[in-house]
Amino acid sequence: MTLMRILFLAVLLVSADLFAAEKELTILHTNDLHSHVLGFSPNIDYRPDVTGADATQGGWARIATVLKREKEKRNHPVLLLDAGDFLMGSLFHMLAREEAMELRLMKEMGYDALTLGNHEFDLKPKGLARILQTAKTKGGMPPIVFSNALFSKENERDDTLEEIFNQGMVKPYTVLEKGGMKIGVFGILGKDAAEKSPFASPMKFRDPVDTSREMVRILREKEKVDMVICLSHSGLRETKSKSEDELLAQNVKGIDVIVGGHSHTRQEKPLVINSTLILQASAYGKCVGVLDLAWEKGAVKQKGYRLIDIESSVLGDADLQKQIESFMETIDRDVLQAVNLSSGKTIAHTAFDLTIVEEESNLGNLIADSLRWYVNRHDADSQDPRTKVVVAMESNGLIRDDILRGKTGALAVTDVFAAVPLGIGVDDTMGYPLIACYFYASEIKKALEVLTSVYPRKGSSYFLQVSGVKFTYNPRRMIFDRVTDIRLGSEEEGYVPLDYSESNKTLYRIATNIYNATFLKIIGNYTYQILNIMPKDLNGNPIQDLSASRVDADKDKPGIQELKEWIGVMEYIRSFPDTNGDGTPDVPNKYRGKLGRITSQPSWNPVSLLSRGTMVTWGVFSLVLFMILVLVLLTILVVKRLGKKAVFSQ
Numbered sequence: 001m002t003l004m005r006i007l008f009l010a011v012l013l014v015s016a017d018l019f020a021a022e023k024e025l026t027i028l029h030t031n032d033l034h035s036h037v038l039g040f041s042p043n044i045d046y047r048p049d050v051t052g053a054d055a056t057q058g059g060w061a062r063i064a065t066v067l068k069r070e071k072e073k074r075n076h077p078v079l080l081l082d083a084g085d086f087l088m089g090s091l092f093h094m095l096a097r098e099e100a101m102e103l104r105l106m107k108e109m110g111y112d113a114l115t116l117g118n119h120e121f122d123l124k125p126k127g128l129a130r131i132l133q134t135a136k137t138k139g140g141m142p143p144i145v146f147s148n149a150l151f152s153k154e155n156e157r158d159d160t161l162e163e164i165f166n167q168g169m170v171k172p173y174t175v176l177e178k179g180g181m182k183i184g185v186f187g188i189l190g191k192d193a194a195e196k197s198p199f200a201s202p203m204k205f206r207d208p209v210d211t212s213r214e215m216v217r218i219l220r221e222k223e224k225v226d227m228v229i230c231l232s233h234s235g236l237r238e239t240k241s242k243s244e245d246e247l248l249a250q251n252v253k254g255i256d257v258i259v260g261g262h263s264h265t266r267q268e269k270p271l272v273i274n275s276t277l278i279l280q281a282s283a284y285g286k287c288v289g290v291l292d293l294a295w296e297k298g299a300v301k302q303k304g305y306r307l308i309d310i311e312s313s314v315l316g317d318a319d320l321q322k323q324i325e326s327f328m329e330t331i332d333r334d335v336l337q338a339v340n341l342s343s344g345k346t347i348a349h350t351a352f353d354l355t356i357v358e359e360e361s362n363l364g365n366l367i368a369d370s371l372r373w374y375v376n377r378h379d380a381d382s383q384d385p386r387t388k389v390v391v392a393m394e395s396n397g398l399i400r401d402d403i404l405r406g407k408t409g410a411l412a413v414t415d416v417f418a419a420v421p422l423g424i425g426v427d428d429t430m431g432y433p434l435i436a437c438y439f440y441a442s443e444i445k446k447a448l449e450v451l452t453s454v455y456p457r458k459g460s461s462y463f464l465q466v467s468g469v470k471f472t473y474n475p476r477r478m479i480f481d482r483v484t485d486i487r488l489g490s491e492e493e494g495y496v497p498l499d500y501s502e503s504n505k506t507l508y509r510i511a512t513n514i515y516n517a518t519f520l521k522i523i524g525n526y527t528y529q530i531l532n533i534m535p536k537d538l539n540g541n542p543i544q545d546l547s548a549s550r551v552d553a554d555k556d557k558p559g560i561q562e563l564k565e566w567i568g569v570m571e572y573i574r575s576f577p578d579t580n581g582d583g584t585p586d587v588p589n590k591y592r593g594k595l596g597r598i599t600s601q602p603s604w605n606p607v608s609l610l611s612r613g614t615m616v617t618w619g620v621f622s623l624v625l626f627m628i629l630v631l632v633l634l635t636i637l638v639v640k641r642l643g644k645k646a647v648f649s650q
Contacts, residue, residue, distance in 0.1 A: 022296040023179055024076035024303070027229070028067060029291070031082060031261030032283035033060075034089030034119065034400070035102055035421075037324055039312075040284065041404040042415040043090075044344060048316025054407065057309070058285035061316030061324060064109050066288050066308055068317070071110075077178035080110050081185070082142075083261030084117030084233035087131075089284070089400055090418050091343055092327065094335045094430050097127055100135035101327045103142070107135075108320060111142035113174055115187025115231035117261060121200035123424050125161035132164050145187040145231060147172040148211040152202035161203065173215055173223075181226045181295060184219030188212060190234025190244040193262050196397075196461070198518070199424070208234060208244070209251050216254040227256045227300060235263030236271070236280060245280075249273035256300040257291070270305055277302060284401075285310055335430075336413065339567060346410040348573045349580075350587040354403040356396060356419075356465075360598040362591045363403060364465025367420060367569055368392045372467045374568030375436050375511040379551045386538060389436055390488055391444060391468040392511040395519075397461025398422055398432070411573065411587070420569050423515060425562045426547040432513035433562035437535035437549045439510050441500040444469070445483050446531040447510075447520055451598070452482035454523070454531075470495055470597040474608050478617045480530045484601070484608065491595055501612075507540060513565045517546050530616055 039046035039059030047053040048061040071078045087093050092101050106114065120128055135141035149170075151162040164170060173186035189197070194205040212230060219225045234244035241247075245260045250273055257277045260267075264283035270291065271278040277300075281289035292304040332342045341347075354363040372392035381387040401418040403411060423432030439447070448464070452473045455462040472485040488508075489495035512520070517535065524532035535543040543549055551563040576585035603609070610617060 022294045023181055025178060025293045025295060026074055026078045027291040028070055028078060028080045029259045029279055029289040030281055030285065032085040032264055033285050034085055035087055035093040036089055036284040037092050041402055042406040042412060044410060044412040045406045048321050051315050052312050054312050057311055059310060059316060060105055060285060061321040062310045062314040063285055063288060064317035064320045065314050066310065067109060070290055079112050081231060081259050082111055082114035083231045083259045084115045085119045085261060088119040088122050089421050091331050091414055095331060097123065097130045097134060099330060100131050100138060103135040104139045107140050107142050112176060113143045113145055113185045115233060116146045117233040118189065118193040118197040121197045122422060124199045125158035125203050129161040129164045132169050136169060143174050144170045145174050145185055146170050147186045147215050148188050148206035148208055150204040150206055155202035158203040173219060175223050175225060183227045183229060184223055184225035185229045185231065186215040187231040190262060192235060193233050209248060212248060212252045216252060220254055227295060228254055229257045229259060230255050232258050233261045236260060236265045237263060245278050246273055249276035249278060268307060270302060281307055341413045343414040345413050346584060347413060347570060348411045348576055348585040348587055349409045350405050350411055351409060352592050353405050356399045356402060358460045358463050360594050362593060364399060365595055366591050367399060368394050368465045368467035370569045370572035371434060371511050373572050375434055375551050378553055378563055379436060387509065389509045389511040391508060393516060394465045395461060395516050396463040398515060416570055416573060417566055420566050426550060427562050431564040431566045432515055433550045434511060434565055435514050435517040435546055435549045436509055436511045436551050437543055438507040438538060441498055441504045441506060441508065442502050443533045444508060445486060445500040446533050448483050449480050449531055450523060453479045466597055472599045472601055474601055474603055476602050476604055477609055478620055480527060481614045481617045491590060507536060514546060
């Protein structure tokens with residue numbers, strides 16, 4: 001009996017030692033995959049079946065190989081997590097509602113949990129609900145956590161998604177048990193990401209900091225977890241006051257790890273704030289983050305971290321690649337065949353890369369030109385010059401990828417589409433529809449001021465690429481009044497000055513997509529009504545509903561057959577001349593570099609600062625003069641009083 005007691009006590013002591021001993025955990029993480037299932041760029045160079053055959057990055061078959069390899073290296077538990085925006089960015093998302101390819105592939109790859117990013121809401125609440133239901137029906141999906149959803153009580157447009165949440169297909173948090181540890185995982189959408197989710201309406205999002213405090217309390221006190229992980233689609237920024245994941249770590253105690261996304265930041269090593277580790281692994285599957293942790297007596301300790309680049313040195317997983325190729329066949333059949341295209345079809349050749357940067361860019365010029373060309377081709381009356389589109393605009397935020405020459409210079413449909421992949425139409429079909437409406441010349445100037453004044457404060461997404469216009473601005477002038485010269489025309493026909501004064505009531509037809517048009521219409525609300533723009537019809541009547549300004553691709557059919565931006569870019573490229581006689585169009589040398597459409601001329605010269613100034617400039621100038629005058633008068637008054645005191649003192 002004594003021996004049994006001794007053995008029992010020994011077992012208890014050993015168990016206690018094991019419980020107190022350091023426990024290891026590895027977190028593998030991705031973010032902002034954006035449906036980039038194939039390696040890029042270009043997709044047509046991607047060879048996951050061999051190593052060293054191309055210069056592409058990413059590719060989910062390669063990612064799958066890395067994930068398996070990292071798991072096999074370790075004898076302790078491994079968590080695989082994603083911080084959102086797994087959708088929207090390639091041809092794969094075109095069938096997201098019907099096939100849910102991304103979620104099905106991520107389940108196959110072994111993700112333990114993921115959250116929703118702003119682009120998961122691009123297809124509206126009903127569309128997201130359909131994606132989730134499809135994934136569940138056709139093979140399943142990883143657990144999804146999302147904590148700060150606010151559904152409308154008055155509007156029923158988000159009821160379908162709310163029901164999906166109520167069914168538990170999306171949970172505010174999950175508790176995972178790994179190696180004797182209870183790990184709580186929750187997901188949030190940050191403020192900047194929420195602002196960029198216009199199609200989530202009427203759904204809204206709770207404050208991410210308040211939500212996180214609540215989740216930590218529930219996980220720590222109710223669920224008694226050992227570790228808390230936040231999947232945060234919020235972002236990191238150089239400006240600390242806008243770096244939401246850093247602010248989250250500063251303001252919420254009890255989060256051990258923040259797996260971040262949204263800002264596409266390549267974070268080489270974790271940021272550590274108040275003992276919270278903050279991670280982010282670039283975007284588009286360019287790399288996988290690997291965090292090795294130890295947990296002991298309630299404390300989490302970092303043991304190692306690295307980013308693994310996903311490139312041609314990694315052999316793709318053959319089984320996953322077979323599924324991907326099967327999905328590509330479905331896309332060709334169900335999406336592209338109707339427009340006489342296929343994913344791998346070469347529509348042109350290029351001798352140089354087409355890239356998007358935070359300045360006038362060759363890809364930006366090409367895309368903006370395509371919008372003007374495509375609308376005029378379908379919806380301009382040769383007998384009425386007023387119907388011709390004179391200016392087109394595209395924002396950098398909607399140009400999602402470069403179009404690179406690659407090994408062959410061939411531009412395939414799959415790679416061109418990746419440059420302008422986003423959106424859904426009013427008709428519920430994929431892709432942003434094109435809008436054409438009329439502005440006064442003064443409103444064209446206001447639209448261009450988005451680039452001069454809004455972009456510097458809000459970031460690269462707000463940089464505008466333009467067609468049919470070239471302009472000069474002085475970044476040292478008063479905000480919202482920095483454009484100093486505007487000319488309309490083209491490189492081929494030349495440019496002529498535009499009278500952009502308020503007195504010029506000529507109407508000019510402008511083309512863009514519905515997302516940008518909506519933004520331009522409401523920009524006045526965010527600029528103290530200074531940049532008020534009201535889209536108008538041919539007769540100058542205000543347009544309240546922009547959907548009525550969608551360009552109709554076939555007026556012989558009932559309703560509006562939406563003219564899609566992505567098809568317009570394809571058709572414009574296919575219209576290029578065949579300059580080398582090989583039977584395939586060639587991108588004109590015109591697009592090799594900049595075209596001088598956007599020119600910054602910084603100057604402190606008073607003439608440059610005040611010339612043709614609006615009420616903003618003259619109002620501030622008058623205020624400054626008034627303050628100077630007041631200061632001079634006060635100085636004179638003080639001098640006189642001092643003079644009088646000096647006289648009396650004598």
